[in-house]
Amino acid sequence: MAKISIREANNFNFNFSEQSKKEALALSWLIAFREYLLKNKIANYGDIMPSKKDISKYLKVSTGTIQNALKYAEDKGFFTSKQCIGTIIKNENEKAPTKMVSKKDRATIEIKRYLLNQQYEENEFIPSIQEFATELKTSTNTIRLAIYELMEEGFLKKEFYKNNAHIVINKQIKLTEKEKNFGNEIKNKNLVKITKENIKKYIQKNFKTGDKIPPNSFFAKMFNVSIRTINTATKELNKEKFLLSKRGKYGTIYINSNLKEKKSEKSMFMSKVKAEHDIKPNYDYKWEIALNNIKNYILKNHEVGDKIPSMKDFAQKLNVSVSTIKKAVYELTLQGILFTQKGKYGGLFIVEMPQREDSYTWLAINPLYFNEN
Numbered sequence: 001m002a003k004i005s006i007r008e009a010n011n012f013n014f015n016f017s018e019q020s021k022k023e024a025l026a027l028s029w030l031i032a033f034r035e036y037l038l039k040n041k042i043a044n045y046g047d048i049m050p051s052k053k054d055i056s057k058y059l060k061v062s063t064g065t066i067q068n069a070l071k072y073a074e075d076k077g078f079f080t081s082k083q084c085i086g087t088i089i090k091n092e093n094e095k096a097p098t099k100m101v102s103k104k105d106r107a108t109i110e111i112k113r114y115l116l117n118q119q120y121e122e123n124e125f126i127p128s129i130q131e132f133a134t135e136l137k138t139s140t141n142t143i144r145l146a147i148y149e150l151m152e153e154g155f156l157k158k159e160f161y162k163n164n165a166h167i168v169i170n171k172q173i174k175l176t177e178k179e180k181n182f183g184n185e186i187k188n189k190n191l192v193k194i195t196k197e198n199i200k201k202y203i204q205k206n207f208k209t210g211d212k213i214p215p216n217s218f219f220a221k222m223f224n225v226s227i228r229t230i231n232t233a234t235k236e237l238n239k240e241k242f243l244l245s246k247r248g249k250y251g252t253i254y255i256n257s258n259l260k261e262k263k264s265e266k267s268m269f270m271s272k273v274k275a276e277h278d279i280k281p282n283y284d285y286k287w288e289i290a291l292n293n294i295k296n297y298i299l300k301n302h303e304v305g306d307k308i309p310s311m312k313d314f315a316q317k318l319n320v321s322v323s324t325i326k327k328a329v330y331e332l333t334l335q336g337i338l339f340t341q342k343g344k345y346g347g348l349f350i351v352e353m354p355q356r357e358d359s360y361t362w363l364a365i366n367p368l369y370f371n372e373n
Contacts, residue, residue, distance in 0.1 A: 002043065002044075002047045002048070003047070003048045003086075004037065004042070004043050004047055004048060004049055004050055005050060006050040006051075006054040006055065006057075006058050008037065008042055008050075009033060009050075009058055012032075012033055012036050014028075014029055014032055014033070026055075026059060026061055026065050026066055026068075026069035027069040027072055027073060027148065029059060030049075030055075030066075030069055030070065030073055030078075030079075031073060031078055034049075034078055034079070034089055037089070038089070043089060044089070045089055045090065045091045046088060046089065047088070047089050048085065048086045048087065048088055048089075049079065049086065049087040049088070049089060051086065052066045052067055052070065052087075064141075068141055068144065068145060070087055071104075071145065072104070072145050072148055072149075075102065075104065075105075076092070077090060077092040077094075078090060078092055081226070083217045083220070083227050084217075102191050103138060103139075103142045103191060103192075104142055104145040104146050104149065106138075106191075107132075107136060107138055107142050107143055107145075107146035108146040108149045108150060109175070109179050110136050111132060111136070111143070111146055111147070111150065112150070112155070112173050112174075112175055112179070113175070114132075114135065114136075115169070115173050116173050116175070120169050120173070121169060122168075122169050122170070122171065122172070123168050123169060124168060124169050125166050125167070125168055126156065126167050126168065126169065129143045129144055129147065132147075147167060151167075151170075154170055154171060155169070155170060155171060155173055156168070156169065156170055157170040191225060191229055192229055192232045192233050192236070195219075195223055195225055195229055195230065195233045196233040196236055196237060198223055199219055199223075199230075199233055199234070199237065200237065200242060202219075202222075203242075203243075203254050204256070207254045208254070208336070209254055209255060209256055209336055209351055209352050210253065210254070210255070210336045210339055210351045210352070211253070211254050212251050212252065212253055212254075213243070213251070213252050213253070213254050215251065215252075216230040216231060216234060217230075234252065241255060241256075241303075241304050241305040242254075242255070242256050243255065244305050244339075244349060244351070246341060246345055246346075253339055253349070253351060254351075255304050255305055255339075255349075255350075255351040255352070256304075285327075286320055286324045287324045287325075287327035287328045287331070288328075290314070290318055290320055290324050290325055290327075290328040291328035291331055291332060293318055294308075294314060294325075294328055294329070294332065295332075295337075295354040298337075298350060298353065298354060299353065299354060302350055303350070303353070304350050304351065304352065304353060305349070305350060306349070306350050307347045307348065307349050308338075308347075308348045308349075308350060309348075310347065310348065311325040311326055311329055311348070312325075329348065332354075335354075336351060336352050337350065337351065337352050337353070337354050338350060338351065339351045
């Protein structure tokens, strides 16, 4: 696996023709440069392309343009990306593993459906990229990649009218049988949603609350999706308080605040175990009192995923030593209620809510009671 230098492009003659630098140029250049490297045995399958930054400087376009072009070329099977390595030249004839629906594929089908439903005819201007993005509720970059796909398939073409480029219908739009069946399935689902559900199922099956889960690169390889898709999915799981992600080496913790707390059964015929006249629990150590006070504080003021005050703050508030609080926090960590993290972004985090002190028990009811009364 050799790293290719951008200097190799100096001897590569590329015909710019009338293509726009910010759109088709980057994609055409990447594919043509790849063929040049392979044909002249400068590179082999598995070698690493120059970095996006180097290519963007060479072509004098933004790194975002290169990133979009590479993503499109990857979908076509010319390249593959690996985290911390780079963009690798791929043999397009190799059978790729089955991949879930990407946003670009979904947008391509939805655009074809829209043009068919609105009865667009040949040589007619189609809506702008921004209009499609609003209509299909997706990003302009996704729409742009989908339009490139349709242009390559021959359904669309670019024409210039009054010195402005417009996309028009090149030939009659048709949906394949696979696209017809596939369209209904993906209407309300996309790659991120599917990936998010797969991650949830895997974590629930293999981990307990409070456990540190594998890095995003692990899930990207497992589910055969991009690291960007995994990042988006884990962000949503953080918002749902299923995961708690921290920076640096601390990683991501499985907290799952949606798990139902284990509570004793309740009915309309129940009585409290602890009444006002009951004797309060007799604690042998100060740290046990501090533990109970911390639990009550959490129940009253916080929820799963929150960061709570420091041990020093608790010591001052409860008028006990920091050592006493440390013992209480250690016990709460063993119980899986708290997670302690060191460093700049560290602190005490709630991974599971403690059970309330008030519990209830069933009353034995004689069914004859209702008949007698």
